Amino acid sequence: MSGVLYLAWQYLAYNRWKTTILVGSIMLIIYLPVGLNVVVEQSGQHLNARAQATPLLVGAKGSPLELTLNTLYFSLDTPELTTFREATSIAESGLAEAIPMYVRFRSRSQPIIGTSFEYFAFRGLTLADGRMPALLGEAVLGATAAETLGVGVGDAVVSSPETAFDLAGIYPLKMNIVGVLEPSFTSDDNAIFVDVKTAWIIEGLGHGHQDLANPDASSAVLNRTADNIVANASLVQFNEITVDNIESFHFHGNLDGYPLTGVIAVPNDDKSGVILMGRYLDSEANNQNVRPRDVVEELLDTILTIQQFIVAAVFIVAVATIATAALVFLLSLRLRRREIDTIGKIGGGRWHVASMLLAEIVIVLVLGCVLAAGLTALTWRYGSAIIESVVMA
Amino acid sequence: MIEIRNMLFQYGEGDFRLDVPSLQVASGERVAVVGPSGSGKTTLLNLVAGIARPQSGDVVTVGQKLADLDDGATRNFRIRNIGLVFQEFELLEYLDVLDNVLLPYRINNSLELDSQVRQRAAELLKSVGIGHLRDRLPDHLSQGERQRVAVCRALLVKPPLLLADEPTGNLDPANKGRVLDILVDYAAANDATLVTVTHDSNLLSRFERVIDFSDFLGRAG
Numbered sequence: 001m002s003g004v005l006y007l008a009w010q011y012l013a014y015n016r017w018k019t020t021i022l023v024g025s026i027m028l029i030i031y032l033p034v035g036l037n038v039v040v041e042q043s044g045q046h047l048n049a050r051a052q053a054t055p056l057l058v059g060a061k062g063s064p065l066e067l068t069l070n071t072l073y074f075s076l077d078t079p080e081l082t083t084f085r086e087a088t089s090i091a092e093s094g095l096a097e098a099i100p101m102y103v104r105f106r107s108r109s110q111p112i113i114g115t116s117f118e119y120f121a122f123r124g125l126t127l128a129d130g131r132m133p134a135l136l137g138e139a140v141l142g143a144t145a146a147e148t149l150g151v152g153v154g155d156a157v158v159s160s161p162e163t164a165f166d167l168a169g170i171y172p173l174k175m176n177i178v179g180v181l182e183p184s185f186t187s188d189d190n191a192i193f194v195d196v197k198t199a200w201i202i203e204g205l206g207h208g209h210q211d212l213a214n215p216d217a218s219s220a221v222l223n224r225t226a227d228n229i230v231a232n233a234s235l236v237q238f239n240e241i242t243v244d245n246i247e248s249f250h251f252h253g254n255l256d257g258y259p260l261t262g263v264i265a266v267p268n269d270d271k272s273g274v275i276l277m278g279r280y281l282d283s284e285a286n287n288q289n290v291r292p293r294d295v296v297e298e299l300l301d302t303i304l305t306i307q308q309f310i311v312a313a314v315f316i317v318a319v320a321t322i323a324t325a326a327l328v329f330l331l332s333l334r335l336r337r338r339e340i341d342t343i344g345k346i347g348g349g350r351w352h353v354a355s356m357l358l359a360e361i362v363i364v365l366v367l368g369c370v371l372a373a374g375l376t377a378l379t380w381r382y383g384s385a386i387i388e389s390v391v392m393a
Numbered sequence: 394m395i396e397i398r399n400m401l402f403q404y405g406e407g408d409f410r411l412d413v414p415s416l417q418v419a420s421g422e423r424v425a426v427v428g429p430s431g432s433g434k435t436t437l438l439n440l441v442a443g444i445a446r447p448q449s450g451d452v453v454t455v456g457q458k459l460a461d462l463d464d465g466a467t468r469n470f471r472i473r474n475i476g477l478v479f480q481e482f483e484l485l486e487y488l489d490v491l492d493n494v495l496l497p498y499r500i501n502n503s504l505e506l507d508s509q510v511r512q513r514a515a516e517l518l519k520s521v522g523i524g525h526l527r528d529r530l531p532d533h534l535s536q537g538e539r540q541r542v543a544v545c546r547a548l549l550v551k552p553p554l555l556l557a558d559e560p561t562g563n564l565d566p567a568n569k570g571r572v573l574d575i576l577v578d579y580a581a582a583n584d585a586t587l588v589t590v591t592h593d594s595n596l597l598s599r600f601e602r603v604i605d606f607s608d609f610l611g612r613a614g
Contacts, residue, residue: 010487011487014487338483339486343496344444347468348497349465353500
């Protein structure tokens with residue numbers, strides 16, 4: 001038997017390109033439906049778990065999917081903006097706890113989440129190191145974010161400009177890391193959490209600068225009247241919030257009008273939830289209320305339908321591939337007629353020749369299956385990360 | 394060593410008929426088979442080797458009446474007792490020189506491949522001057538080198554009977570002599586029987602007897 005396997009292997013090795021194509025084809029027709037199923041199953045679990053844990057979302061009218069993906073999974077696509085007034089209104093209604101979410105900025109590839117202290121309790125996030133943010137400009141990192149950026153408590157992260165060449169745009173803000181969270185195996189692991197006011201400072205809605213009443217800043221004064229001081233362009237604006245300059249940071253206007261990407265509403269009970277949802281049924285309302293589980297269910301239904309189409313297409317391709325492989329094999333038998341005759345003339349048994357040919361097929365199938373299994377295992381291992389990156393993109 | 398009695402062979406319903414009333418080749422004899430193309434020389438070798446079976450008559454090879462053996466037993470008998478050399482070498486392109494020589498041991502369970510066999514194969518290759526080519530594929534060999542590999546494959550099991558079908562037909566004069574020397578020397582050293590089909594009249598002096606297949610033409614259709 002070893003002689004048969006040896007000859008089969010030598011033949012396949014000699015015809016390595018033909019073998020590679022056959023093994024690759026077998027691998028693909030096995031892996032595509034199986035790997036796709038793994039991805040869909042994992043994405044279903046991943047998306048569902050978080051959606052089930054989030055009762056209601058409130059945001060500006062627009063795409064419910066965009067609102068859900070941004071608020072729950074911190075996707076890059078920013079939904080229509082609502083205002084902080086909406087969060088205040090929900091909280092003041094007494095129907096639900098309102099957690100403001102402002103998911104718009106990034107530090108390299110990690111999303112910066114402007115939220116309130118309640119978010120950590122709501123998601124059950126606990127500290128692995130340090131403390132929760134207490135001051136403007138302080139940040140707490142998810143476990144993966146800290147690992148990816150290679151930072152920890154005592155270090156700092158800098159927000160990325162929205163557009164690299166927009167001089168009039170948002171300047172980077174340096175934020176001090178005061179805590180790192182335990183892994184939760186959710187999107188929170190990738191995030192950088194700051195107070196929502198810090199997020200507004202990143203946007204430039206709040207800022208800190210030299211005190212113009214201070215004689216040291218006199219060169220920055222363009223015009224001074226009894227009740228107003230106009231600064232010129234030389235005024236130093238702070239891009240880091242420190243104990244020394246925190247007092248200079250301030251917001252202009254009413255905070256109620258400041259932007260949010262969404263609000264997580266946690267109703268006090270079922271009745272409160274229904275009442276809250278009823279408030280947004282008015283077609284004239286500027287905001288919408290969505291149940292994430294419904295949105296995700298709809299998304300998964302769409303994914304499932306696409307998966308079925310893909311599996312059907314793969315099945316057709318698989319049949320064509322197998323037919324082609326069989327044809328290649330039969331044609332190669334004709335080409336190998338002389339070799340087979342020679343083996344027979346020398347004294348090789350019929351069984352040996354048949355076994356050798358069968359061994360070639362089995363080796364190709366086994367290699368294809370092993371590679372497909374390897375790819376499936378990789379998909380299983382890294383599927384969540386892939387889904388995460390796809391959703392975030 | 395070879396005894397044929399009243400043998401009749403015909404390919405299907407075709408015109409070709411090989412009718413050999415009697416033919417004997419003694420043990421250790423070196424015989425050349427000559428004759429015009431299509432006279433049945435190759436068919437005779439196939440019948441003696443048990444590759445083809447006659448419609449009637451007896452073929453006894455190395456003391457074995459081939460009609461008494463079924464297909465599997467014939468193959469086992471052939472691989473242990475008959476060394477076959479072909480005009481077109483018939484090497485497997487995907488095996489290197491050493492593996493081509495070892496081929497009989499990989500295609501039949503009645504032979505066991507061990508280190509002694511490997512050593513013998515290597516020595517055979519050295520003895521015919523191609524020991525240094527053992528790792529090469531047949532594509533990278535000259536015609537003469539290929540035929541020497543094919544001869545080593547035939548000699549590896551130390552067969553008492555060598556059947557060579559125009560072994561020098563595709564070789565230049567220098568290689569013709571060399572390949573024939575190897576076959577004749579082996580036969581002489583091992584008291585083996587050598588039956589060679591050839592068209593080359595210059596080589597006939599190396600054989601003890603010449604069977605002219607023109608003698609059978611009257612009976613061949």
